[in-house]
Amino acid sequence: MTLDAVTDRPTEERSAESPTESGAWQPTPIKRRDLLVLNDVTKRYPNGREALRDVDLVVPEGDFVFLVGPSGAGKSTLMKLIIRDELATSGEVILDGEDLARLPRRKVPHVRRKIGTVFQDFKLLPTKTVRENVAFALEVTGTPRGRIGPAVARALRHVGLTQQAEQFPRQLSGGEQQRTAIARALVHDPRLVIADEPTGNLDPLISWEIIQLLLRINELGVTVLMATHDADVVTALRKRVVALEEGRIIRDELGGGYHRRG
Ligand SMILES: Nc1ncnc2c1ncn2[C@@H]1O[C@H](COP(=O)(O)OP(=O)(O)O)[C@@H](O)[C@H]1O
Numbered sequence: 439m440t441l442d443a444v445t446d447r448p449t450e451e452r453s454a455e456s457p458t459e460s461g462a463w464q465p466t467p468i469k470r471r472d473l474l475v476l477n478d479v480t481k482r483y484p485n486g487r488e489a490l491r492d493v494d495l496v497v498p499e500g501d502f503v504f505l506v507g508p509s510g511a512g513k514s515t516l517m518k519l520i521i522r523d524e525l526a527t528s529g530e531v532i533l534d535g536e537d538l539a540r541l542p543r544r545k546v547p548h549v550r551r552k553i554g555t556v557f558q559d560f561k562l563l564p565t566k567t568v569r570e571n572v573a574f575a576l577e578v579t580g581t582p583r584g585r586i587g588p589a590v591a592r593a594l595r596h597v598g599l600t601q602q603a604e605q606f607p608r609q610l611s612g613g614e615q616q617r618t619a620i621a622r623a624l625v626h627d628p629r630l631v632i633a634d635e636p637t638g639n640l641d642p643l644i645s646w647e648i649i650q651l652l653l654r655i656n657e658l659g660v661t662v663l664m665a666t667h668d669a670d671v672v673t674a675l676r677k678r679v680v681a682l683e684e685g686r687i688i689r690d691e692l693g694g695g696y697h698r699r700g
């Protein structure tokens with residue numbers, strides 16, 4: 439299964455080739471650029487609640503990151519800062535080289551199109567079919583009509599929902615609804631997929647399917663940041679784990695489990 443538009447795009451910057459000791463030319467290791475950088479970020483809501491404190495985080499393009507931590511730790515707030523739903527009170531949030539606090543309003547849609555978002559409650563439009571839900575994401579950004587059909591078909595194929603394209607959300611299982619939401623997130627050909635507890639409403643088997651899908655998307659070069667409470671999944675996959683507690687990053691570990699080691 440391929441997502442042509444995703445694989446076509448160069449997601450990594452390969453540095454110049456260099457000779458080895460034997461004199462043969464070999465590619466030097468790929469230098470991955472940082473897609474997301476948070477510098478000393480604090481977020482205080484108008485009611486005085488400090489949801490994030492002094493957060494530093496660097497996510498290179500191509501990473502798969504689990505964001506874990508108890509309810510209220512600040513996971514959703516961090517994601518809202520990245521999609522510029524909220525602005526940081528202090529510090530910098532830099533997405534693909536752009537400081538979101540300095541971004542002129544007219545450039546916000548351009549930056550948002552680099553991100554696909556997936557939520558626990560799917561957020562599908564109940565009166566639209568699967569195909570229409572996915573197409574709507576392109577219609578609102580003014581994509582030319584002729585490009586919408588093929589892009590939607592490709593996204594639906596990618597999540598395995600071609601057969602269900604004309605069904606309405608209420609006619610789908612929870613897993614299928616979430617796959618529709620993932621197709622919608624992919625249809626823009628994003629650089630980053632943000633998933634905020636995407637398996638929170640799904641049973642364990644279906645949760646695994648959704649995670650496998652996100653892993654495949656990541657293998658195609660799309661960076662994935664996923665907030666979750668699913669300790670078994672996090673521990674089994676040994677990906678990068680960033681743990682938040684009371685708004686602070688208390689752990690950032692490659693190949694980590696859900697809980698701190700030892
Ligand atoms: N819009 C808001 N206004 C005030 N406080 C908020 C708002 N959104 C979240 N909070 C508070 O910020 C803290 C972090 O919340 P959140 O980012 O939703 O955490 P998580 O996603 O880890 O459960 C919590 O104490 C929450 O009550």
Ligand SMILES: [Mg+2]
Binds near residue numbers: 513515
């Ligand atoms: Mg949350």
